[in-house]
Amino acid sequence: MPRWDRVKASFFDGERLVDSMPRLLEAFVLDVKIFAWTTPAILAVALLLAIARNTRNPALFPLRIFVIAYTDVMRGVPVILWIYLIGFGVPGIGLERPWNSPLLWGSVALGLTYSAYVAEVFRAGIDSVHESQRAAARSLGLSSAQTMRHVVLPQAIRRVVPPLMNDMVSLQKDVALVSLIGPIEILRQAGIDKSKFANFTPYVGAALVFLAITIPLTRLTDWLLTRERERTGSSRVR
Amino acid sequence: MTDKLRLANVTKHFGTNRVLDQLSISVAPGEVVSFIGASGSGKTTLLRCINLLETIDDGSIHLDDLEITRVGVDANPIRRRVGIVFQSFNLFPHMSVLRNTTLALTEVLGNSREEAESTARTLLARFGLADKFDSYPDRLSGGQQQRVAIARALALNPEVLLLDEITSALDPELVGEVLDVVRELKGSGITLLLATHEMGFAREISDRVCFLANGTIAESGHPEQIFGDPQDQRTQQFLARVINSGRLN
Ligand SMILES: Nc1ncnc2c1ncn2[C@@H]1O[C@H](COP(=O)(O)OP(=O)(O)O)[C@@H](O)[C@H]1O
Ligand SMILES: [Mg+2]
Numbered sequence: 043m044p045r046w047d048r049v050k051a052s053f054f055d056g057e058r059l060v061d062s063m064p065r066l067l068e069a070f071v072l073d074v075k076i077f078a079w080t081t082p083a084i085l086a087v088a089l090l091l092a093i094a095r096n097t098r099n100p101a102l103f104p105l106r107i108f109v110i111a112y113t114d115v116m117r118g119v120p121v122i123l124w125i126y127l128i129g130f131g132v133p134g135i136g137l138e139r140p141w142n143s144p145l146l147w148g149s150v151a152l153g154l155t156y157s158a159y160v161a162e163v164f165r166a167g168i169d170s171v172h173e174s175q176r177a178a179a180r181s182l183g184l185s186s187a188q189t190m191r192h193v194v195l196p197q198a199i200r201r202v203v204p205p206l207m208n209d210m211v212s213l214q215k216d217v218a219l220v221s222l223i224g225p226i227e228i229l230r231q232a233g234i235d236k237s238k239f240a241n242f243t244p245y246v247g248a249a250l251v252f253l254a255i256t257i258p259l260t261r262l263t264d265w266l267l268t269r270e271r272e273r274t275g276s277s278r279v280r
Numbered sequence: 281m282t283d284k285l286r287l288a289n290v291t292k293h294f295g296t297n298r299v300l301d302q303l304s305i306s307v308a309p310g311e312v313v314s315f316i317g318a319s320g321s322g323k324t325t326l327l328r329c330i331n332l333l334e335t336i337d338d339g340s341i342h343l344d345d346l347e348i349t350r351v352g353v354d355a356n357p358i359r360r361r362v363g364i365v366f367q368s369f370n371l372f373p374h375m376s377v378l379r380n381t382t383l384a385l386t387e388v389l390g391n392s393r394e395e396a397e398s399t400a401r402t403l404l405a406r407f408g409l410a411d412k413f414d415s416y417p418d419r420l421s422g423g424q425q426q427r428v429a430i431a432r433a434l435a436l437n438p439e440v441l442l443l444d445e446i447t448s449a450l451d452p453e454l455v456g457e458v459l460d461v462v463r464e465l466k467g468s469g470i471t472l473l474l475a476t477h478e479m480g481f482a483r484e485i486s487d488r489v490c491f492l493a494n495g496t497i498a499e500s501g502h503p504e505q506i507f508g509d510p511q512d513q514r515t516q517q518f519l520a521r522v523i524n525s526g527r528l529n
């Protein structure tokens with residue numbers, strides 16, 4: 043049986059926590075930065091992928107095949123493997139500074155994989171807009187691009203906000219995977235402190251920092267889901 | 281006078297199901313033509329083909345002198361000239377009544393927002409929707425929604441308007457307000473084609489009534505003749521069924 047005082051000393055050492063926390067928070071700034079620059083890129087690429095997949099022009103068949111292959115491949119391999127492959131691999135092929143930064147290519151790897159996941163979310167949203175909405179728009183003389191922009195996407199995006207938020211919560215956590223190829227973000231910093239003190243409290247500190255972000259985000263997602271359910275009128279069965 | 285609309289031998293399949301079979305009809309400018317017939321007889325498909333929402337397999341459709349079903353004809357300019365109103369309204373739920381009505385004006389015709397809104401306000405007010413400009417479709421009754429849908433289709437000032445059972449999804453007490461709008465349109469110069477189950481209304485408003493069966497026009501003529509003295513046996517049976525169910529009034 044592990045003894046509580048031992049557990050407490052090795053995981054919940056208040057002094058160590060206070061000592062570590064400023065360094066952890068400082069390192070967490072990098073997590074936030076990676077999150078902040080990958081998110082817009084992910085949303086934009088994912089939206090383009092979803093729109094490309096939804097095109098109906100026979101001439102664009104190769105594009106659709108490419109998008110399907112891309113999403114399948116990116117989603118079919120663990121994120122961490124892409125981070126190793128792209129984050130380590132690309133800088134290793136002899137690029138000049140600053141293009142050989144693992145931080146850059148680690149972020150790219152994260153962005154590429156997540157754009158595939160998020161593209162599927164957008165696609166589900168686009169598919170959920172009833173065909174009669176397109177018919178109404180086309181019957182007014184709107185082109186298929188105008189129909190997508192004014193009629194389909196606004197409805198689709200509104201519906202997928204909750205699942206999108208879920209993916210963003212995951213991304214917020216997976217940013218820490220980039221630490222495995224070098225950059226000193228919070229997880230890496232916690233590891234350094236752990237080794238220095240021979241104590242796990244810094245990891246617990248890092249966990250607390252993540253929770254401080256992810257729990258409010260998750261609650262917000264739930265609230266949005268509930269609101270969406272109420273808005274679409276399907277009252278809950280008791 | 282030349283025809284506004286001319287369908288020649290229009291044929292349309294869904295898979296192996298031949299829904300329209302060599303259907304031909306010419307419609308004069310300003311004429312009001314009703315299509316009646318059993319559910320599944322192809323009324324909706326016919327109207328959707330004229331609006332180019334469906335492609336036909338054979339035959340041709342002319343709008344004035346333009347063959348709109350020829351391969352390579354851009355559908356969008358045609359659709360500005362031929363509007364359609366759907367049974368289920370199909371308003372855009374994320375847009376206000378006003379925006380529903382101005383969308384095609386600003387995006388298709390390139391009108392300024394002010395210009396478009398002034399056109400839309402006039403139209404909506406004409407249909408008794410002056411206090412609903414900023415409402416969203418889910419706050420409107422079915423009758424109001426359908427009147428918005430008609431205003432939306434009319435905003436582009438189309439030469440032909442297709443009305444596909446526009447009162448079928450409405451509670452009975454709301455049917456009248458929508459039919460009043462259609463009555464008002466008659467004689468404004470617009471050519472009206474309607475698919476309808478409202479036999480009394482078809483009789484009242486139509487210049488010509490066509491009975492659809494087996495994907496073709498089995499019988500057509502003046503409403504008094506079709507309803508008073510139908511010649512085709514299928515028309516007689518159909519009308520008898522309708523009368524028995526109390527829908528001819
Ligand atoms: N998109 C479609 N795909 C397959 N079959 C269809 C489709 N639309 C209509 N049909 C079929 O075509 C026939 C005519 O339908 P429709 O034009 O809706 O008739 P109506 O409007 O007179 O009730 C029906 O048998 C219907 O099942
Ligand atoms: Mg129908």
